[in-house]
Amino acid sequence: MIEDDVLTNGKTRWAEFLIEAVIQVLGFSAIGFVTLIFVFLLREGVPAFFEVRFDNLFGTRWYPTFELFGTFPLILGSLLVTVTAIGIALPLGVATAVFVREVAPNWAREILKPMIEVLAGIPSVVLGFFGMTLVAPFVRERLGTPTGLTALTGALILAYMSLPTIISVAEDALDAVPKSYRDGARAMGATEWQTIWRVVVPAARSGVVTAVMLGLGRAIGETMAVMLVTGNAARMPVTFDSLFRPARTMTATVAAEMGEVAQGSVHYHVLFGIGLILFVLTFVINLTAAVTIFQKRRRGGLR
Amino acid sequence: MPVLGLTLMNCLPITEDLCSNDCFYRRLLVAGLFLLILTLGLAACGSDPQDSTPDAPTAETIENKGSDTLVNLALAWAEEYMDLHPEVRISVTGGGSGTGIAALINGTVDVANASRRMKPEEVEAAEANGVSPVEFVVARDAIAVVVHPSNPVDTLTFQQISDIYTGKITNWREVGGDDRPIVLLSRESNSGTYVYFLENVVRMGNEESDLLFSPGTLLMPSSEGITAEVSQNPNAIGYDGLGYVTPEQKVVAVARTAKGPFVMPSVETVNNDSYPISRPLFVYTAGEPTGQILAYLEWVRGEGQALVPEIGFVPLQ
Numbered sequence: 115m116i117e118d119d120v121l122t123n124g125k126t127r128w129a130e131f132l133i134e135a136v137i138q139v140l141g142f143s144a145i146g147f148v149t150l151i152f153v154f155l156l157r158e159g160v161p162a163f164f165e166v167r168f169d170n171l172f173g174t175r176w177y178p179t180f181e182l183f184g185t186f187p188l189i190l191g192s193l194l195v196t197v198t199a200i201g202i203a204l205p206l207g208v209a210t211a212v213f214v215r216e217v218a219p220n221w222a223r224e225i226l227k228p229m230i231e232v233l234a235g236i237p238s239v240v241l242g243f244f245g246m247t248l249v250a251p252f253v254r255e256r257l258g259t260p261t262g263l264t265a266l267t268g269a270l271i272l273a274y275m276s277l278p279t280i281i282s283v284a285e286d287a288l289d290a291v292p293k294s295y296r297d298g299a300r301a302m303g304a305t306e307w308q309t310i311w312r313v314v315v316p317a318a319r320s321g322v323v324t325a326v327m328l329g330l331g332r333a334i335g336e337t338m339a340v341m342l343v344t345g346n347a348a349r350m351p352v353t354f355d356s357l358f359r360p361a362r363t364m365t366a367t368v369a370a371e372m373g374e375v376a377q378g379s380v381h382y383h384v385l386f387g388i389g390l391i392l393f394v395l396t397f398v399i400n401l402t403a404a405v406t407i408f409q410k411r412r413r414g415g416l417r
Numbered sequence: 418m419p420v421l422g423l424t425l426m427n428c429l430p431i432t433e434d435l436c437s438n439d440c441f442y443r444r445l446l447v448a449g450l451f452l453l454i455l456t457l458g459l460a461a462c463g464s465d466p467q468d469s470t471p472d473a474p475t476a477e478t479i480e481n482k483g484s485d486t487l488v489n490l491a492l493a494w495a496e497e498y499m500d501l502h503p504e505v506r507i508s509v510t511g512g513g514s515g516t517g518i519a520a521l522i523n524g525t526v527d528v529a530n531a532s533r534r535m536k537p538e539e540v541e542a543a544e545a546n547g548v549s550p551v552e553f554v555v556a557r558d559a560i561a562v563v564v565h566p567s568n569p570v571d572t573l574t575f576q577q578i579s580d581i582y583t584g585k586i587t588n589w590r591e592v593g594g595d596d597r598p599i600v601l602l603s604r605e606s607n608s609g610t611y612v613y614f615l616e617n618v619v620r621m622g623n624e625e626s627d628l629l630f631s632p633g634t635l636l637m638p639s640s641e642g643i644t645a646e647v648s649q650n651p652n653a654i655g656y657d658g659l660g661y662v663t664p665e666q667k668v669v670a671v672a673r674t675a676k677g678p679f680v681m682p683s684v685e686t687v688n689n690d691s692y693p694i695s696r697p698l699f700v701y702t703a704g705e706p707t708g709q710i711l712a713y714l715e716w717v718r719g720e721g722q723a724l725v726p727e728i729g730f731v732p733l734q
Contacts, residue, residue: 177629179606179615187632246642251649260598260652263635342642345635346605360635370605370638373516376542 155389162387165380171387176348176362178371178381185388187348191361192392194351195265195344196334199272203333204326206273207280208315211325214281215288216310227285234278242342245271250343257358263345265361271339276329283328287321288314327403331396334365341366364388477709478506483517483530485640486558486610486658487698490728491530494721498713505709513608521701522546527710529701532558532658533612543703550701555717557731559659559682559695560614563643563666565651570594572670572679575621575693581654582619584631589652601634602643602655613696614656659687660729687731698730 163171166183173184214226249270250262257266291314299309315322345360348367353359368385375382481491488511495507517529522543535543535550543550562578564570570592573581580586581599589597604611620626637643643655648665655666659682662668670679673693686692706714718733725732 175632179612180627180629182629246645250646254650261600261635261646261650263646341638346637347633347635349632360633362636370636373512373519376519376522376539 152393155386155393158383159386159388159390162380162383165383171384174350176367178384181380183380183384184348185364185384185391187350188362188364188367188388189391189395190351191265191344191348192334192363192365192395194356194361195268195272195340195363196330198266198269198357199276199333200326200330202269202273203276203280203329207277207325207329208284208322210277211281211284211288212310212315215285216306216314230278230281233274234282238275238336238339239342241271241275242339245339245343253358259358261345261360263343263360264358265344265351266357268340268344268361268363269357271343272333272336275336275339276332279332280325280329283325284318284322287318287325290321291317323403323406327400330399334392334396334399337365337369341369346370364392477504478508479528479710479713480508480526481528481530481700482510482512482520482526483700484514484532484698485511485604485608486514486532486660487530487555487700489660490556490698490725490730493724493728494717497721497724498716501716502712505713507713513605514612515608518550518701521550521703522548524548524703527702528714531699531701532608532610532696534699535701548703550703551705553700553702553714553718554697554733555700555714556698556722556725556733557687557695558698559687559692559731560610560618560656561659561662561682562654562656562669562671562694563647563662564654564669565647565649566665566667567651568594568667570669572672574672574675575618576675578671579619579621579628582630582634583628584633595651597652599654600646600650600652601631602646602653603630603634603636604640604643604657605636605638610656610658614694617696618656618694658729659731662729684726684731688734695731 162183170181171183172186173182174186175182175184176187177184210230214223214230218226245267246263250264250267252262253259253264253267253270254262295313295317296309299313304312340363344363344366346362346366347360348362349356349359351357351359351361368388371381372385375385481495488509491509495509499505499507514529514531514533517526518531518535518539520526521529522539524546529550535552540550562573568589570589573592577586577592581592582601582603584601586592587599589595589599603614606612615630616622619630620628635646637646637655640657640661643657644661644663644666647653647655648663668681670681671693672679678691680686680692682692682694687695700714700717702710702714722732
């Protein structure tokens with residue numbers, strides 16, 4: 115009865131159309147906003163590549179007060195800190211996810227999962243302050259570096275920050291592995307260890323790769339904590355001890371300097387140019403991840 | 418907006434008898450969406466800067482922003498002045514001299530604090546924006562060179578400080594200290610302290626000089642960052658306003674030339690001009706100040722000077 119009513123009532127049909135239209139507009143506006151942001155970034159950032167000579171822009175000295183806009187040390191600084199952070203967080207995160215999903219008894223899982231989610235909610239400035247007052251002196255005293263404000267300190271804090279993301283996503287991926295895989299492995303006489311590392315984790319690898327990429331995205335874009343603990347010295351991290359020396363990341367540079375620049379100046383455009391470089395880097399990382407996952411799927415992995 | 422929302426909600430049930438229950442909820446949803454769009458639209462209009470800054474004649478607010486060196490002093494002045502004149506509200510924020518001046522140029526603050534003079538291009542930008550900045554000296558500041566309390570180095574010449582900050586000297590041994598690497602600390606380049614120190618100490622006042630801070634210099638986002646690192650790290654050397662020096666840091670006596678005299682920064686040595694790294698502190702207003710802003714600045718340069726030594730700066734004579 116009601117169904118008939120809905121279909122025949124002209125007013126209702128009109129309302130239906132309106133609702134659909136509004137929801138559609140809202141959905142497409144998300145795409146619109148991303149496009150607008152990208153266009154804005156391009157408009158403000160691209161002039162930098164024309165205003166500053168190429169060898170200056172990709173030179174090794176960042177000193178914007180005197181028109182030295184070498185972004186190379188900043189790019190390398192970001193990469194050094196981020197890659198080290200993921201190097202620390204990946205084994206810890208995947209191992210924790212395996213423990214929570216496969217090994218821990220039910221009661222422990224019930225406690226651990228919410229705790230890990232709370233970890234994700236700690237504001238980055240709090241972690242940065244924690245890093246500055248506790249981790250930095252620890253690094254200096256234990257590792258004998260001249261200062262505790264080093265790329266490693268930043269990487270440690272970033273690893274801690276990306277852990278919740280990596281654990282949660284990796285755990286979901288493990289959860290999605292069908293029970294029949296585990297049963298099959300057990301039936302073949304595999305031990306629990308063999309089941310986990312030879313069957314379950316490989317089956318969930320696409321999810322684990324996603325987890326790492328999300329963690330990487332979180333780490334490379336992080337600003338506040340990094341600005342407080344890495345020392346922000348724009349030196350070229352090319353020697354072996356660079357990990358134990360200060361570094362300056364792209365995000366910290368934009369955050370520290372955007373407040374002072376005059377709108378439309380060369381420095382202003384270069385800061386947006388750095389944003390553009392950051393955007394391209396993140397895009398390449400995500401693309402690589404997507405391609406890897408796609409290829410693995412085609413090769414007959416899970417799903 | 419809430420009133421409008423209520424009235425719409427109230428009249429909706431009246432239409433209930435006109436169609437089925439199902440239809441009513443759809444209408445409610447449509448009305449909800451409509452309201453949402455309306456709210457967003459109105460909010461967008463409301464945030465128009467021309468609407469949100471009316472010249473309210475009641476309690477006048479003075480917006481004050483700029484130098485982190487001056488921020489504690491500006492806060493102390495503002496609090497004291499608001500106690501004396503409850504009809505005036507003064508809001509003080511830091512962020513660096515460059516930030517304050519940029520805000521003055523953009524017309525978002527009434528008074529900008531700066532620990533350096535405005536640059537000619539900043540004045541130009543202000544004039545282009547229809548703002549003609551007026552300068553006032555409000556106090557004097559000395560920049561102290563600080564090291565860890567366990568560091569045996571007591572004195573440094575300008576030449577030594579310059580060599581240290583440009584990376585020519587990298588070990589404390591070379592200036593009479595222990596065999597330790599030197600960790601250089603500086604403020605970020607939006608700090609007036611940074612510009613002053615670069616021009617007057619690293620370049621030793623030589624305008625032809627193109628010396629720069631060493632790339633290994635750690636740029637700290639705040640004075641607190643420098644305080645924390647210098648008081649923890651025996652390798653560190655830093656510089657900061659005298660107002661920020663805490664007992665956990667050791668102040669070094671400074672001389673312009675190797676012959677001396679080596680002078681410790683203090684209220685006396687700054688006032689009699691014997692301490693070589695001292696400077697005036699400024700506030701800038703957009704045009705000649707009038708009304709409450711004028712009254713406030715007169716008070717600051719008069720009675721307000723009594724607060725200056727308490728914060729660690731040097732009052733005007």
